[in-house]
Amino acid sequence: MILNKTSFFLAVLAGLFTTQVNAQTPKKFPTKTTKKVLADTLKKKNAADTTKGKELKSYADLLKKAKTANGLFKVHQVESDYYFEIPLKLMGKDFLVVNKISSVPLALNESGLNKGMNFENKVIRFSQNKLAKTIWVKTIVPQVESPEADAITRSVKDNFIGSVIESFKIEAYSPDSSAVVIKMNRVFDGTDKSFNDVFTDVGLGTAPKTALSAIEQIKSFPQNIVVRALLSTRVTEGQNSIPISMAVTTNVLLLPETPMKPRYADDRVGFFTTPRWYFSDTQHKMEKRELLTRWRMEPKAEDRARYLAGELVEPEKPIIFYIDPSTPPQWRQQIIAGVVDWQKAFEAAGFKNAIQAREVKDIADYDGDDIRYSEITYAASPKSNAMGPAVIDPRSGEILESDVIWWHNVMTSLQSWMRVQTGVIDEGARNNKFTDARMAHAIRFVSSHEVGHTLGLKHNMGASYSFPVDSLRSPSFTERMGGTASSIMDYARFNYVAQPEDKVTSITPKIGLYDKYAIAWGYRWLDVKDPHDEIPVLAKWIKDHENDPLYFYGEQQSSNVIDPRSQSEDLGDxxxxxxxxxxxxxxxxxxxxxxxxxxxxxxxxxxxxxxxxxxxxxxxxxxxxxxxxxxxxxxxxxxxxxxxxxxxxxxxxxxxxxxxxxxxxxxxxxxxxxxxxxxxxxxxxxxxxxxxxxxxxxxxxxxxxxxxxxxVSQERLLRMMEMEVLLGKDSVYTANELLKEVRETVFAKTQRGKTLSITDRMLQQNYVDVLLVSTDKMLEKITKTSLQDNKLKMQNQLQVCDFSNDGKSVVGAEEKSLRNIQVSSMSRTSDVAAAKRSELLQILTILEKNKGRGDDATKGHYLDLILRIRQSLRMN
Structure with missing residues (x-):
């Protein structure tokens, strides 16, 4: 038995008392009688310690002044204290905690943080610790699955346990002992950060000031609890200290008892995914899968035979978006139209009336932060953008709720694109202010694009490549095919290819063939129990269109574009x-x-x-x-x-x-x-x-x-060298050919002894500086890094812009970049450095040969470049 500090101290004190009554008496061990007295004392003391501060209160006395709301579980408010009455039958069940920003001050608004964004979602389970009279909350990452009967399942349970993030004292039991009552204030009012740590998550790195933070309201509904709190902090920037208050709404949602049947992703169709690991006794290695993130779209039981026979049927539960009542009235119908436009895609998956959009009629009973509602949120902000995040059940990939965040100033971007790209062919897109009808039409396209993300679709930057360039000048083609690309998930903004004489009027992106194909591929219901059984069917659907460019999926790339077919803002092939x-x-x-x-x-x-x-x-x-x-x-x-x-x-x-x-x-x-x-x-x-x-x-x-x-970037030249090594220099365009052609173009007038204009000199200065700077950067000394540093760098590379495992999307970073193709390791020992230095030496020879030709400005220019090159190459 291990004694606590107090008990140990009492035991020592008791021992001193029995052995030092008479200072002349020799020390001796306690007698049997003394041991019994000491044991009884310790027993009573331990019992007192165990129950101290944990005495249960009477349910009636605790809640006699309470205002009670019924729902997922009862919520009792006693003045400023809030109690959850959690049924014991919900212990061990999966809940999803979803944190949303509800209001922000000007300082955060300007940085692009607005109402409707969600952060730090997590799956939790409540469990009862009867001995300690407490309720524990564990957070889990439900990424792992194994057959219950398999031996390895014991190991899975041991190696993927949940972590305890909170403990609540049981204040009382319900009268029939079927539920426990716990006080929840501290996890919502900023005292503890276990349920939400908003100021850290948005990058402020501060903690709430509890005296300036409080719960504003708690509502209870059949499947979720909604808690709204005002949290305040202070941020120091330089000499300034800025007060910051944010309203945060936390939903505690009971996840479905039976998760949706997942669908396994295929990289050839662009869906967001969430990871899943499978263990079993029969494996030779763990099975890794990516699950599509998608809504639960299933035919009603009585309609399944008709559905499988090819009839259109209504889904068991349609997708419904609500239009934020803050949305200006003149835009609402076109935003709704942008949602409903996806109905044609769902018909390709066999469903009618599958996606809807509604205006809110009863504002008094509506809360856009309630996870029961998917909302197109209108944010009054100077930010010019829109986004479509989703809340995911990470056990299955099911989209539980989505919000399109619509920043008011997105219209400034639409106006700029339309004026520059189509103003010449569309008189209505020329003025500083468009008509409401013209702007509403553009808003419809943005609505459809962002809703596509909320349905699980990634960007398809390869869709625009499927249209021949000259076809974009055809009125009949653009009308028939839907604007500028085969997918609205491309950034194929407006038709800048069409010329005034073409008389093209369908110049705005629309939902296209790829979109209908992708929704059908992801949402068509298959009557199988095991998602593995769907794989051959899904593969056949891809094979049916694998050589048709209209169904090509090209992932979004970083700024370092590798595949020119999949670029942002481009049109045509x-x-x-x-x-x-x-x-x-x-x-x-x-x-x-x-x-x-x-x-x-x-x-x-x-x-x-x-x-x-x-x-x-x-x-x-x-x-x-x-x-x-x-x-x-x-x-x-x-x-x-x-x-x-x-x-x-x-x-x-x-x-x-x-x-x-x-x-x-x-x-x-x-x-x-x-x-x-x-x-x-x-x-x-x-x-x-x-x-x-x-x-x-x-x-x-x-x-x-x-x-x-x-x-002439390092990455580009190295990619060219990779293909030269792989296919031979006679089969590809080589880096040396590129550099030679650029050099001969840049210094053509010099070679002919011509006097250079200021723009001629600018070109040569730019090109020489590009070679100098990029070469110096490539050859600069590499500092030593630790193994841990390299490990962290690799982890960061692998985790960039991905859906996290806890059921949320990463704000502002909606998808993975294209494959990680590594070409630049030890680039200072590659031919790129030699090729660029060789170019500098050849340019130096040209300059030395011609330094006395041309006017004074030209001669001075040549001498300056000669000096720069010699200094960089450390030549005398």
């Missing part, structure tokens, strides 16, 4: 041709900017912003084209489909792309810098410090530099 059409429209647009964006009596601020948007569109075209150079067509082949995982972009296409860059970037076009417009306004870009006016020479230099740096 030929980036060079599409960009040239886009340039024709930009040439028409720029002379009109001051007319479109500055009415009589107005300043040119809006014109300057439109001008900057047009220049960024020019840069976007250059980036689309550049991605083809050193690019790979990436596939996810399976045995028998005769596809390759990696195919270099054809050499002819890469040369074609470089020709575009030589003409449109290395020779920055003068029409982009219209003198009449520049005398009225420079390009303007807003910032937290106010508008910045970008001078034209600065813009030319900065944007040209960025494209050149990307063109």
């Amino acid at each position: 030929d980036a060079v041709k599409a960009s040239r059409y886009g340039l024709l429209n930009l040439k028409r647009l720029i002379p009109q900017i001051s007319t479109w964006a500055a009415n009589p009596g107005e300043d040119y601020y809006q014109a300057g912003k439109l001008y900057m948007a047009a220049i960024f569109q020019w840069l976007t075209y250059a980036e689309h084209v550049t991605a083809n150079i050193g690019g790979y067509y990436l596939e996810k082949p399976v045995a028998g489909d005769h596809k390759n995982a990696y195919t270099p972009v054809p050499k002819a296409m890469q040369i074609k792309a470089l020709d575009y860059l030589k003409q449109e970037v290395m020779e920055v076009p003068d029409w982009l810098f219209n003198k009449d417009l520049l005398l009225k306004t420079f390009p303007i870009k807003d910032s937290p410090a106010g508008p910045y006016e970008y001078a034209p020479y600065n813009v030319r230099r900065e944007f040209q530099y960025g494209v050149l740096y990307s063109l």
